Amino acid sequence: MNAIEVNHVSKSYGKVQALNDVSFTVSPGEVFGLIGPDGAGKTSMFRILCSLLLPDEGTASVDGFDVVREMKQARRRVGYMPGKFSLYQDLTVEENLQFFATLFGTTIEAGYDSIRAIYSQIERFRHRRAGALSGGMKQKLALSCALVHQPRVLFLDEPTTGVDPVSRKELWEMLGTLRERGITIVASTPYLDEVRRCDRVAFLQEGKVQGIDTPELILERFAAVFNPPGLEPSATQSQATEKVIEVSHLVKAFGTFRAVDDISFEVRRGEIFGFLGANGAGKTTAMHMLTGLNQPTSGTGKVAGFDIRTEYEQIKHHIGYMSQRFSLYEDLTVAENIRLFAGIYGMKDSDIKAKTDNVLRQLKFEGHKDALVRSLPLGWKQKLAFSVSIFHDPAIVFLDEPTGGVDPATRRQFWELISDAAARGITVFVTTHYMDEAEYCDRISIMVDGQIRAIGTPDELKHQFQQPDMDHVFTFLARQATRSSD
């Protein structure tokens, strides 16, 4: 008997067809990947399999139980970890776990064996509120919660989005041990290294299954989508020596916790500067100080020639910013968002109009000028948000994990935009968890425990730490972290 059977499932939301005649089977104990670009229908498929959504047509069964007619039995056998953590932020680690155990009529003690390997890693923080955990720990807790009732099938919807490479590796090691216990796993992911860890993958596009095969074959067949040719190293390698960011001995402390602990670095005009670090290493805090959202506890810094402690409002005239969370107004249209932010930066109406058309043409968005931002797929939103953040031609643009959860082809397009901006002389300061993106940067710094442990060009770093690629360099450094939070 197959662990999962999906027969001719279709689902549409109004006019949008999310799933179109999807069929596949998964054998017990298999690790099965659901991959595809944003809006391909992956999440709808997960929700149908978890009996959270009714298919319009077709049938699906999990562990032998139909997800519509035998919903109750099917639900008992399913563990689901949605894309956004479903934890209660105000409950402690233990209370969260207790709650999910109670939901399934079991207890932590009864399910302890099945979660021991994962839960033991966070058990010493069991009295901490889930909201105060770092990304990696939240992920472990969410996984524990999904496993506490000993499900036969585990569904993971982009479990590693926004998670640093080290925590990602740990998650997949945990999934490996679950597989050995015979648990069937269905996961979706935008990361190619994770795709390769699956036994088989189904490639979904526009609601249709394009192919089901081993990861190698799928990635080869659809190389255009998954493995777009790398970017040419920017020809106009910045030779300018003018420094647009200078930071020395910057510290940000929250009570006794030093989120950013004495960092110093410089960024030259026109550079693409990669600011890497594990979750909780202090990247976002450092970036907030540079953009004037936060005041440093001590140390000095200059951004675009202005002091970050006293002249932060002037800095804001000269920078663009794109945050981790999607930051455009979802209830405004594409053009209205551009107009709003351009207007805030003091651009003239006529300039805004002309430039809007230009930018939309460049993004190939002309047809969506009056579409509500809410209705755009994630990758599009991110590209738009980036274009808005450099619309007023800032000296520097700060990008905080701009490509989290975006599929490889869109990420590639995104980085083309970044190179274009850099070629125009805009300095790009970017954080990312994708190590292939790190290779595109002119220079990189890696933060561990609030300090910069390495800084240099990608080649210099690989050489310095004797590692074959950036992924290994990062893992090598991040594993040295001693902070208890991660």
Add this chain to the structure above:
Amino acid sequence: MLKYLLQKEFLQIRRNAFLPRLIILFPIVMMSVIPWVMNQEVKNIKVCVVDNDRSTVSQQLVHRIEASNYFIFTGQQPTYSAALHAIETSKSDIALVIPPNYSKGQAQVLIAANAVNGTKGSIGASYLAQIIQADKLTSRQVDISSDAGSNSSTHTLYNPHQDYKVFMIPALFAILMMLMCGFLPTLNIVGEKEAGTIEQINVTPVPKWAFILAKLIPYWLIALFIITACLLLSWAIYGITCQGPLALVYLLAMLLALFFSSLGLIISNYSETMQQAIFVMWFFVVCLMLLSGLFTPTRSMPGWAYLTTYVNPMHYFIDAIRTVFVRGGGFTSIAHQVLALTLIGLTMATWAVASYRKNN
């Protein structure tokens, strides 16, 4: 710059599937329904009578009670204890005991009122006393001249029919302003916090005052709309019009809108979640309303509570709007309230700008 921010706020309000309808429906529903309900007249008081006199005179009194709009006659009871039982079982609110010698004019009647609801009890009893008094005067031709000295005459000024609607409609204006201009801004900034868009705004060079002003102005316009709708509805439905200059009504409404929209934004600035913001706002709104003299005269509050009315803009507003709307007072008669409202409003607006932090 303000232009772009304002445009954004209006677009967001318009795009909201729910808000524009709410803004239009809310005053209409409130004005059409509430004045009929919010009324402190005591009517339909249930009365039972223990008639120990059993004369034509006492019969006449009972008929008068039966005929009154204010009372529902629930029948005769044989004894006082039976009447009390009727009160205990909520069959009656008041028991009237007519003594044996009532027709001879000597004995006093007894009125026993259920005062669990104090207003109903005391007002009911005094209505009943009035009827008895009137009954004495007409039916037994008591020598009026002997009684003349104690006779007082009452003039009800400004609201001759003592219509509660006239009294309550200005108060309704205040409640509507409070709900619309208080709660909507409360949800606004904290909503941007939850959506994450505030961070994007905070890294732009937008001045704090411009951002806050762009948030306030739409609510002032909503306030203008509401007050206009209210004035029109009160004229159309109840035939009640403003006795004083309309400009003053608008002035007062704008000042109150300034206060409430600022208060909403302040709370929004300090809150992390919508839930928190709405609960804090609710607390303030209830306190401001109950301490304002909207339902109860402020002078009868204990001294310490009365002191709070000096900083309660609702109190000033209600005082002033009743003066203008009901009495037809001019600017001089409300100058003091206008000054107080302006001061409180400006303080709150300054605080709203100051409490919005672009930087930690």
